[in-house]
Amino acid sequence: MTAQLYCFGESGNAYKAALTMALTGYDWAPVFVDYFNGETRTPAFRAINEMGEAPVFVEDGLTLTQSGVIQLHVADRTGRLISDRNEVLRWLFWDNHKGSSQFGTLRFLMNFVPEEKRPQDAIRWLSGRVRTALATLEGHLATRDWMVGDGPTLADTACCGYLYYPEPFGFARADFPAIGRWLDRIAALPGWKHPYDMMPGNPSDRA
């Protein structure tokens, strides 16, 4: 059965799962989550995921949430995008704590909160944390092509989750050249698509 991924284009967390499936040729289809109109807070959505978050993966009666769990399921089913499991997990945990969680929150505050309501103190504080995380990634990629080992793994499809989006949150390729080269490498893999081309939902829908 075709797996369903509850997702929306603006979600880098959903993109991590979608990109993992796209690169492995997994049989999947997106189900649009109307996050910006509050769908993740509805009882119907909470019945699918008590955490009230996208992505949600459904396949043959199996429901999985948390992008990292979905990524691991796809890797286990396909035997792809996994090499040194502990090293891959190390970067998945890092990304969920210091990478995507902070990149996504800062991008949300700087772009999707109405301008007059943007919390400038929080934005300043989080910007410093994001710079530190990007420097960690830049340092790691300065001497290697891929996050783990000699080829793409879930560590790559996790850590890049928010880095293709055009909305500003303190990441510019010119400032992080090793990250920029790595993003080009991932984008050259068969099956790659930009998040706005991979999943339904785009800021222009609300313009």
Ligand SMILES: N[C@@H](CCC(=O)N[C@@H](CS)C(=O)NCC(=O)O)C(=O)O
């Ligand atoms: N650690 C989770 C994060 C998921 C997450 O925060 N998803 C956001 C969309 S990018 C969400 O649905 N948030 C709903 C909310 O916080 O109300 C994962 O990797 O799946």
